[in-house]
Amino acid sequence: MTTMLLRRLVQAVIVLFIVTVIVFLIMHLIPGDPAQIMLGSTATQEQIDALRHQMGLDKPLVVQYFLWLGNVLHGNLGTSIFYNQPVTQLLAVRLPITLQLGLYSLVVSLILGIPAGIIAAVKRGTFIDSIVIFLSNAGVAIPVFWLAILGVYVFSLKLGWLPVQGWVSPFENFGEGVRYLVMPVLVLATLPLSSFARQTRSSMLEVIRQDYIRTARAKGLKENVVILRHALRNALIPVITLLGISLAGIIGGAVLVEQVFNIPGMGRLLVQAILGKDYILVQGSVLIIGAIVVLINLATDIAYTYVDPRIKG
Amino acid sequence: MSHLLEVKNLKVQFKLDGRTVKAVDGVSFHVDAGEIVAIVGESGSGKSVTQYSILQLIPAPPGEIVEGEVLFEGTDLLKLDPRSQELRDVRGGKIGIIFQEPMTSLNPVMTVGRQLEESLILHLKLSRSQARERAIELLRRVGIPDAEHRVNYYPHQFSGGMRQRIMIAMAMSCEPKILIADEATTALDVTTQAQLLELLRDIVRSTNTALVLVTHNLGVVARFADRIYVMYAGGIVESGTCKDIFANPRHPYTVGLLRAIPRLDDPKDRKLVPIDGLPPDLSQKPTTCAFMPRCVYRTARCAQEPAPPLTPVGPGHEAACYVLPSAEEFSAAANAATAASETSAALAAPVQQKQTGETILEVRNLKMYFPVTKGLLKRKVSDIKAVDDVSFDIRRGETIGLVGESGCGKTTVARAILRMYDPTDGQIVFRGQDIAKLPKKDLRPLRRHMALVFQDSYSSLDPRLTAANIVGEPLKVNRLVASRAEYDRRIDELFELVGLRPELKHRYPHEFSGGQRQRLGIARALASNPDFIVCDEAISALDVSIQAQIINLLEELQAKLGLTYLFIAHDLSVVRHISDRVVVMYLGRVVEIADWKSLYENPKHPYTQALLAAVPIPDPFVEEQRERIIIQGDIPSVMNKPPGCSFSNRCPLATKECTEQVPPLTHVGDGHSVACIKVS
Numbered sequence: 001m002t003t004m005l006l007r008r009l010v011q012a013v014i015v016l017f018i019v020t021v022i023v024f025l026i027m028h029l030i031p032g033d034p035a036q037i038m039l040g041s042t043a044t045q046e047q048i049d050a051l052r053h054q055m056g057l058d059k060p061l062v063v064q065y066f067l068w069l070g071n072v073l074h075g076n077l078g079t080s081i082f083y084n085q086p087v088t089q090l091l092a093v094r095l096p097i098t099l100q101l102g103l104y105s106l107v108v109s110l111i112l113g114i115p116a117g118i119i120a121a122v123k124r125g126t127f128i129d130s131i132v133i134f135l136s137n138a139g140v141a142i143p144v145f146w147l148a149i150l151g152v153y154v155f156s157l158k159l160g161w162l163p164v165q166g167w168v169s170p171f172e173n174f175g176e177g178v179r180y181l182v183m184p185v186l187v188l189a190t191l192p193l194s195s196f197a198r199q200t201r202s203s204m205l206e207v208i209r210q211d212y213i214r215t216a217r218a219k220g221l222k223e224n225v226v227i228l229r230h231a232l233r234n235a236l237i238p239v240i241t242l243l244g245i246s247l248a249g250i251i252g253g254a255v256l257v258e259q260v261f262n263i264p265g266m267g268r269l270l271v272q273a274i275l276g277k278d279y280i281l282v283q284g285s286v287l288i289i290g291a292i293v294v295l296i297n298l299a300t301d302i303a304y305t306y307v308d309p310r311i312k313g
Numbered sequence: 314m315s316h317l318l319e320v321k322n323l324k325v326q327f328k329l330d331g332r333t334v335k336a337v338d339g340v341s342f343h344v345d346a347g348e349i350v351a352i353v354g355e356s357g358s359g360k361s362v363t364q365y366s367i368l369q370l371i372p373a374p375p376g377e378i379v380e381g382e383v384l385f386e387g388t389d390l391l392k393l394d395p396r397s398q399e400l401r402d403v404r405g406g407k408i409g410i411i412f413q414e415p416m417t418s419l420n421p422v423m424t425v426g427r428q429l430e431e432s433l434i435l436h437l438k439l440s441r442s443q444a445r446e447r448a449i450e451l452l453r454r455v456g457i458p459d460a461e462h463r464v465n466y467y468p469h470q471f472s473g474g475m476r477q478r479i480m481i482a483m484a485m486s487c488e489p490k491i492l493i494a495d496e497a498t499t500a501l502d503v504t505t506q507a508q509l510l511e512l513l514r515d516i517v518r519s520t521n522t523a524l525v526l527v528t529h530n531l532g533v534v535a536r537f538a539d540r541i542y543v544m545y546a547g548g549i550v551e552s553g554t555c556k557d558i559f560a561n562p563r564h565p566y567t568v569g570l571l572r573a574i575p576r577l578d579d580p581k582d583r584k585l586v587p588i589d590g591l592p593p594d595l596s597q598k599p600t601t602c603a604f605m606p607r608c609v610y611r612t613a614r615c616a617q618e619p620a621p622p623l624t625p626v627g628p629g630h631e632a633a634c635y636v637l638p639s640a641e642e643f644s645a646a647a648n649a650a651t652a653a654s655e656t657s658a659a660l661a662a663p664v665q666q667k668q669t670g671e672t673i674l675e676v677r678n679l680k681m682y683f684p685v686t687k688g689l690l691k692r693k694v695s696d697i698k699a700v701d702d703v704s705f706d707i708r709r710g711e712t713i714g715l716v717g718e719s720g721c722g723k724t725t726v727a728r729a730i731l732r733m734y735d736p737t738d739g740q741i742v743f744r745g746q747d748i749a750k751l752p753k754k755d756l757r758p759l760r761r762h763m764a765l766v767f768q769d770s771y772s773s774l775d776p777r778l779t780a781a782n783i784v785g786e787p788l789k790v791n792r793l794v795a796s797r798a799e800y801d802r803r804i805d806e807l808f809e810l811v812g813l814r815p816e817l818k819h820r821y822p823h824e825f826s827g828g829q830r831q832r833l834g835i836a837r838a839l840a841s842n843p844d845f846i847v848c849d850e851a852i853s854a855l856d857v858s859i860q861a862q863i864i865n866l867l868e869e870l871q872a873k874l875g876l877t878y879l880f881i882a883h884d885l886s887v888v889r890h891i892s893d894r895v896v897v898m899y900l901g902r903v904v905e906i907a908d909w910k911s912l913y914e915n916p917k918h919p920y921t922q923a924l925l926a927a928v929p930i931p932d933p934f935v936e937e938q939r940e941r942i943i944i945q946g947d948i949p950s951v952m953n954k955p956p957g958c959s960f961s962n963r964c965p966l967a968t969k970e971c972t973e974q975v976p977p978l979t980h981v982g983d984g985h986s987v988a989c990i991k992v993s
Binding site: 003209210211212214215216217218219220221222223230233234237307308309310 | 368370372396400401402403404405406409410412414417418419420421422423431432435436467469480483687
């Protein structure tokens with residue numbers, strides 16, 4: 001158990017290291033000289049050279065990397081070119097918004113997706129099953145941006161129930177915050193919700209056929225005990241795998257949703273940074289997103305060992 | 314007199330792919346308090362479905378209980394809703410079930426303690442802590458050492474035998490009136506099987522619980538049952554007391570079963586009499602006697618009238634047959650069948666070259682180790698010594714039986730000999746050449762002289778290849794045929810050789826029955842004209858009536874083609890029947906080698922003795938007289954071999970010196986070698 005955790009931890013560190021290398025190289029692999037781009041086409045060669053020297057771009061690549069890595073490890077992600085503020089400060093404001101959005105979406109998709117899958121599996125072949133299958137297939141197939149636009153059109157513009165766009169923190173004004181959250185969270189949750197429903201349904205169907213379920217029934221347990229205590233925990237094992245992948249997907253999806261709903265989160269910051277060629281900010285944001293995904297995978301692996309006692313070092 | 318459990322005219326069907334399979338078709342039987350009743354039948358006979366239907370445990374849909382009554386303590390259980398409190402009180406509370414597969418019948422993500430406590434809290438209304446105490450007590454009772462700690466273990470931390478003990482504890486936990494054991498020991502090793510059956514019997518006898526043993530193993534039945542029901546194709550064909558059924562069987566199917574199985578106390582030359590043909594397809598079950606197409610005693614009446622009902626043929630003895638042949642008729646027919654197959658074998662086999670004495674394969678000090686890795690960097694910390702210093706030789710034309718329980722390394726030996734593994738050390742001299750270290754490319758020309766027949770005839774045949782392609786592949790790979798015409802001719806020849814009609818060659822594996830698929834596997838093995846064939850549990854997965862067909866086929870082919878077999882099996886009766894010499898393995902080492910006669914009649918190693926004593930003989934009269942040596946404990950894992958003699962921790966003769974050195978295999982005369990310092 002501890003060996004396994006240690007091994008996973010070492011692996012996570014290795015992956016993080018590779019992430020830093022890739023993120024660092026982004027800046028140097030994109031065509032064009034960063035200093036040149038920052039200064040614009042009117043800059044003289046002297047100005048460019050001065051900036052290059054100031055940014056350390058005239059040093060060998062390996063030296064630049066380790067200088068940058070050293071800064072990163074000290075919590076210094078550099079200064080945004082566009083905002084002229086430390087990247088960490090910019091992220092400190094926006095990251096919590098994105099994390100909230102992701103977390104709420106995750107909770108919604110789990111709370112709705114897993115029970116839907118269980119009910120569909122238990123009532124296999126019935127009308128309810130068909131509905132769950134239809135909706136979850138649709139949820140996987142429909143593009144997120146289309147769903148977002150449709151939602152805005154119907155619920156905000158036509159019915160006027162929800163705000164069109166924007167963000168109010170639910171910690172400051174709960175009622176208003178929730179009204180602003182409903183649409184982005186539902187849109188962001190659609191894909192993971194559908195995947196959870198589909199995966200839960202199919203793994204439940206698989207588990208229900210197992211011999212130990214027959215053993216549980218032969219003990220005289222109530223059907224709901226058989227399903228919830230004996231079948232579900234086994235059926236959740238593949239759902240956890242999906243959880244890791246979905247979380248990474250939610251973070252990615254947040255970029256899109258924040259853009260559509262004009263939410264001042266990290267996704268929108270990243271899009272602005274890319275469009276504004278703010279390489280320092282892109283580096284910092286991508287690095288943080290990468291680190292989050294690595295941590296999610298680590299957490300998934302740990303959750304695995306908790307749910308399935310057969311997994312050991 | 315009313316019975317504890319009485320099943321009347323039970324009919325169960327399954328609707329599959331638009332066909333209706335009548336799995337159980339009018340079965341009636343009863344169980345009285347405290348008795349041991351056996352339900353015997355081959356796969357598909359409906360014996361398990363009958364038991365599951367009693368508690369409405371069959372999956373519905375596709376299953377459906379069409380008709381019948383199950384009277385238990387005055388209530389018809391079939392009238393109860395499957396989710397009702399009343400039926401759930403019976404399930405696990407008054408009727409307990411032990412299922413066949415101990416590996417899959419326990420929930421993998423719950424500790425065994427919790428799984429045990431669950432029933433106790435439910436039925437006996439115990440508190441959590443009382444239930445825990447009782448669970449520990451139950452585990453101790455079924456022989457789980459260190460129960461206080463083990464109660465918190467998960468199922469995967471136990472061996473198969475241990476898990477089945479836990480299943481027994483679970484089924485017995487609420488002191489049921491009836492315990493149903495559905496093939497409960499089939500998947501286990503013989504010594505474990507014997508331990509568990511004794512345990513079960515002790516428990517039911519001491520608590521006056523009725524035990525229903527559902528099994529295909531007639532030996533188990535003979536040793537333990539009071540009364541027997543024989544099932545065939547969804548119906549009961551004969552019932553009676555254990556002794557009546559074995560001493561005076563009246564239904565041709567019962568007689569057929571008894572003739573088809575090799576026994577530990579058989580005369581060696583007894584020819585097994587298989588039941589020809591296959592059981593009927595239960596979706597198109599005839600209205601006449603279901604056994605008629607395979608029956609040698611059938612008359613015109615059998616073909617015209619509806620299936621015969623069970624009629625009394627003696628006190629407490631019933632059989633469903635119009636003919637009811639007498640004992641004399643049975644033996645006359647058996648003799649005729651033996652004579653017929655002997656003449657056909659004699660005609661087909663002009664060259665009898667059994668045991669020419671020339672050594673075809675010599676295994677010298679074979680070692681096969683697998684590395685054990687540990688820690689972050691997967692350092693190699695030790696070896697699993699799966700095969701440790703094994704030596705034996707095989708002469709041309711003989712059959713060597715290789716026996717031992719699971720994990721003893723018998724399959725590893727076979728795979729190393731065939732160079733599917735690269736042996737760690739030792740020599741394998743095949744046709745005069747040491748192939749143990751031979752590079753793969755030099756090995757190829759030798760490959761066609763050796764072949765393998767697998768245990769699982771289903772997964773060892775590619776489902777997307779036709780039968781002809783499967784059998785013909787070795788011909789192509791080894792370039793043994795020059796033309797398409799020769800290829801086709803050779804395939805037809807191979808099909809006929811194994812008793813399959815060549816017209817079937819364009820079919821796919823799933824269109825064949827289990828026995829037929831095993832014939833295909835044998836035909837494939839024969840394609841390259843090998844001298845040496847390894848049969849790795851080749852008949853273990855087959856039903857007894859089919860088993861006999863394949864054993865006879867293997868023997869005929871050996872006589873006809875002068876083949877040499879390495880016959881790996883855990884069924885000691887079969888090995889005795891087919892082998893000339895036998896090698897007994899235990900935890901990666903050979904403990905005894907001898908010709909079959911001295912091994913079975915005069916086993917010297919304590920392990921061999923225990924192994925033989927554990928095999929039940931399908932004859933209640935013999936079983937009564939037999940002395941029981943039941944070895945204690947489980948087979949340790951190969952990783953935790955006791956020091957010195959591997960058997961020392963379970964051996965009744967073991968003393969301190971046994972743990973000090975590994976006893977060498979010593980010749981004790983007459984080709985008989987034993988690895989035990991207590992035997993000289």
